[in-house]
Amino acid sequence: MSDKHLLSKTSFLKSVQCTKAFFLYKNHYNLKDPLPKEKQAVFNRGHQVGLLAQSLFPDGIDVSPTHVSKFNDSVKRTKELIEQGQKVIYEAAFVYDDVLIALDILVNEGGKWYAYEVKSSLKISAAYVMDAALQYYVLANCLPNLEDFYLVTMNANYVLQDELDVQALFKIKSVKTDAEKNTEFIKYHIQLAKNVIDKNVLPKVDIGEKCFTPYQCDFYGTCWKHEPTNNIFEFSGISKKQAQIWFEKGFKTVYYIPEEELSGNTKLMVQAYKNHTEIIDKPALQQFFKKIKYPVAFFDAEMYAPAIPQYKGTSPFEAMPFLFSWHSMANEKAIPQHNYFYQEENKYAGKALLDYLIAEAEKVNTILVFDTAQELKALSGVVKHFPEYKKTIDKLKNKFVDFSDVFTKLWYYHPQTKGSMSLKKIYESVFGKSIFDDLAIKSGLLASYKYDDYLKETDLFKKDELKNNLIDYCKTDTQAMYDLFVYLSMSIS
Numbered sequence: 001m002s003d004k005h006l007l008s009k010t011s012f013l014k015s016v017q018c019t020k021a022f023f024l025y026k027n028h029y030n031l032k033d034p035l036p037k038e039k040q041a042v043f044n045r046g047h048q049v050g051l052l053a054q055s056l057f058p059d060g061i062d063v064s065p066t067h068v069s070k071f072n073d074s075v076k077r078t079k080e081l082i083e084q085g086q087k088v089i090y091e092a093a094f095v096y097d098d099v100l101i102a103l104d105i106l107v108n109e110g111g112k113w114y115a116y117e118v119k120s121s122l123k124i125s126a127a128y129v130m131d132a133a134l135q136y137y138v139l140a141n142c143l144p145n146l147e148d149f150y151l152v153t154m155n156a157n158y159v160l161q162d163e164l165d166v167q168a169l170f171k172i173k174s175v176k177t178d179a180e181k182n183t184e185f186i187k188y189h190i191q192l193a194k195n196v197i198d199k200n201v202l203p204k205v206d207i208g209e210k211c212f213t214p215y216q217c218d219f220y221g222t223c224w225k226h227e228p229t230n231n232i233f234e235f236s237g238i239s240k241k242q243a244q245i246w247f248e249k250g251f252k253t254v255y256y257i258p259e260e261e262l263s264g265n266t267k268l269m270v271q272a273y274k275n276h277t278e279i280i281d282k283p284a285l286q287q288f289f290k291k292i293k294y295p296v297a298f299f300d301a302e303m304y305a306p307a308i309p310q311y312k313g314t315s316p317f318e319a320m321p322f323l324f325s326w327h328s329m330a331n332e333k334a335i336p337q338h339n340y341f342y343q344e345e346n347k348y349a350g351k352a353l354l355d356y357l358i359a360e361a362e363k364v365n366t367i368l369v370f371d372t373a374q375e376l377k378a379l380s381g382v383v384k385h386f387p388e389y390k391k392t393i394d395k396l397k398n399k400f401v402d403f404s405d406v407f408t409k410l411w412y413y414h415p416q417t418k419g420s421m422s423l424k425k426i427y428e429s430v431f432g433k434s435i436f437d438d439l440a441i442k443s444g445l446l447a448s449y450k451y452d453d454y455l456k457e458t459d460l461f462k463k464d465e466l467k468n469n470l471i472d473y474c475k476t477d478t479q480a481m482y483d484l485f486v487y488l489s490m491s492i493s
């Protein structure tokens, strides 16, 4: 069997998503989009969680290949270890029906085999079940006495005490029945993938909803580069499902959607796009600005949500603010002053950040936040650990005004956002440039991972650089809010 014909879990899942993506993956790997930093960070976290889960079944032997091309060594070593009576094997590798799989943990108990695949997640998704079904198909045909197949996920109810309790941190659920139900589907898609390899011709596949489901395709950049920018799928205000329906009816750009097919906010957004006009609902904006009482502050928080809880009393993926950015203005004409809170030490920021927020909030009458629900949820999460702050924080919440309402309720809408409600996209559309492009960190998700790097970094210069990058990112969020706020206040005056 040659490498060319071998299917891996990754290539198989690509073929299920799209045969063209599979062909490109096998034959033109270099056309793959660069891996976003966020995705790389997710992989790294998955790896850490996988290593920790090995301690659920200690004394195993890891047969990971020294290089991805050396998978045959892992398959051989797995076979040898099984023959020698090894009870626990990590990254056990098998090939069946030209499909190569590596299983996180394989355990023998009483002569029967139990398979465990670890996911750095609180829930079991449909994509995880599909992963498991492929692995089960291969394993069941390689190990006659395979008894069960489990997915290992993080336990949302686990609360860290003095010591990490690995047994309680993970949840183990059998997915054998679901995997068995999918056997025919798996066989069908393996054959389909093999046909694509044998035919050796790029399959003709239309772009569509599949390019985003279950994940954005790695060949999106290549495949979509000649698509018009007003492509219906690129309009965030239209769900991918709806876009697919319209695409199949021949409405390939937003210009072609008949008026009678549209309703509500989507209709207004599409009309604005077609006419190249902003929506400015002056009475609604005036009402909004009436609520703003000076001094005001623009507030944003960054969260740290480690899969493996780091601080006593916290749970897996618990969102903990570690950085606040605060731009405040004494009056309409004042130059905004910037301030921030940053948790330097590797300990739960809790009390210190609540004290900071309360002290700053006392100096202002309105706190503008982009998407209040998310920030309030995070604050409630902190207060849960310090109930003595509840009354003060509840009172302070009355000062919060959700700036994102202006955009989600279409009191103001810029056609170039194409329905996106992201602060970054709105800023770029309104001002024709981005203030985020030159930053080392450009998303909240990456900020969360970079804070983890910051906590682990021992080189003081690198640590300082990470800290400054994080503060710059959060500061740019509140700066963007301030700039938009001034722009909108001028547009109604």
Ligand code: SF4
Pocket: 017, 018, 019, 020, 021, 022, 024, 205, 206, 207, 208, 210, 211, 212, 217, 218, 219, 220, 223, 224
């Ligand atoms: S971008 Fe879409 S059509 Fe192109 S390979 Fe990927 S899934 Fe297939």
